[in-house]
Amino acid sequence: MQSERLKRFREYMEKNNLKVTVVIDPENQYYFTNFYAVVYSRPIITLIFLDRVEMIVPELEKLHAQEESFAEKIYTYGEVPYFHNDAYTILKKILLDISGRIGIEENRMPLSLFRAIFQKFSVIDVAPYIEKMRMIKDDEEIKLIKKAAYLADIGVKNSIEFAKEDITELEIDAAGNHAILREAGLKFPNFRLSLFAMSPSGSQRTPLPHVFSTSRKLRKGDIIIHSRQVSLNGYRAECERTFFLRPLKKEHEEIFQVMIEAQKIAEKNVKDGIKAGEIDLIARKIIEENGYAQYFPHRTGHGVGLSVHEPPYIRFDSDTILRENMVITIEPGIYIPQVGGFRHSDTLIVRKNRGEILTNISRDLDYLAR
């Protein structure tokens, strides 16, 4: 599938008269070459030419890049006495021969690198085009996202069922992580996984939509938002559930039902051809009608794929038309200071007449009040 992507991207390059594109964003590099390094304190650079892909990597990544990347040529730089040079010197040398326009990602290009190398060239910003390409997932990407969603469900289920009084937020996350890893070992051997979870708990922390889990211990009557992304070979799915340790407060239950209602209606409206902004307004209307307008401070969802958040954004003012094989989350939330936060998130594939929901752990209080 990468070859198909490269073909399309090269058509765009030809149309825009680009001799080469210098890709520095790790996700975009992976998207085109299948190579993803673990750390980036040493630069890694991909050059897409019309007839080949070249890559500059640190010597210690050479074998790794040879095994995993589709690059036709790999340059390496060393940091040891008998072999030392640096990535940017190699890049400069390669670009010396270029007479013509160069594609760069302006939102990823640090000013220092631009000044050191690209200032004297004619550049154009290719980031928006790559972003657009990445919005529509191909079959291989959808297969991975489905697997990731399957694992995310297992994680959420096990995390929720492990939670009880005196267990910490971090332990909730760990229980689900462990279940995912066990399942992945059985079902998806030799895949690369990465897990992210956060489980703010209590009336102080759940109103904060994004916080890291801490070693805070759960108490009776707590509300908890368990958020989880699983990535399988880089491709992500997200599942989030709000749940409760009994006794369940009346006020919590009421707000929870409004949130559920908003999520269900938004999910029901997902399909090819609808504006992203419209979905947001549909969810927002339910929450507003119930008097919580000012407690829903974020968009209804976002695209998901190689990035945690990526376009299309399901935001009231987005004119982006949802198209088949986009993958998005739907997650309207209500956050009331000192009371609690309420949010479920599901991952959906946009299909012709509907949204195919990939994450299926129960959304209802029967299961979620424990």
Added chain:
Amino acid sequence: MQSERLKRFREYMEKNNLKVTVVIDPENQYYFTNFYAVVYSRPIITLIFLDRVEMIVPELEKLHAQEESFAEKIYTYGEVPYFHNDAYTILKKILLDISGRIGIEENRMPLSLFRAIFQKFSVIDVAPYIEKMRMIKDDEEIKLIKKAAYLADIGVKNSIEFAKEDITELEIDAAGNHAILREAGLKFPNFRLSLFAMSPSGSQRTPLPHVFSTSRKLRKGDIIIHSRQVSLNGYRAECERTFFLRPLKKEHEEIFQVMIEAQKIAEKNVKDGIKAGEIDLIARKIIEENGYAQYFPHRTGHGVGLSVHEPPYIRFDSDTILRENMVITIEPGIYIPQVGGFRHSDTLIVRKNRGEILTNISRDLDYLAR
């Protein structure tokens, strides 16, 4: 301690005639303000003035920023119909009144942001100065790093002791993660933790210094490099051990002993006043004398703190003088394709006459061949 940092940074600003510094690197923002968000798909910007700190955050982070940050003023931007604007418009407005130089981090400033806002100002690059400040850790930072090292040790021990035939790389990591979370809940309640581990195994994968763990299952005779960083409230410590499932191959044992020897000698030489490059050369010499020069493709270590890798780099050509309260790793490695990779990493604080080793899990074969 942040106030001490701000004081010093403002002295630097005054000396360089800077009216304001615009900080966009998440770690640098945390360093100065104590605020760290979970995701950055919405911009977060910190402005350091001579007399105050201001912050621009998305509305959904407002409470979070109010609770955690030291900013005297917090601007928010919204993404909902009744409150929508954007971070850069707010930033532009704030900077309108600035007549004078602005500090920016040129290695973090995307070209697109520079073009949109800073191009017409006189800017200077403050990143190198912040980098230099961050190299020397204060008491609060060292306390956190020591706690992180304590937890890293627990993780490594539990991961190694969990490993056996048919267990996957990811499960090894998970076992240590779980032990860390349990211990953190008891010893360090209400801290924010994050865990990173990788455990390449076998003669194909251990020669790759940095790869994500997979669902590959361990086999008898395997070599495994278990690498682990723990961060506690953002501050990191690293511990890595190479270990074996018996039967232990003679060749593995020989190379292992060379690696151990190089690490021990390098660690013994760490102290205030020595050049970082010298430590690298000391480790390198042992490995070269034993005929493995070309199989040690990376620096001997790196600074660690808020970043996974940060200055000082323990690299042959570094003239940086190690100073008291720098925190570094020592991790010479040998990687032979088709044979195996061999690396231990410890975290050390540079002290007046020695390196204080913070990670203490056994380095020896008695323990590590299982």
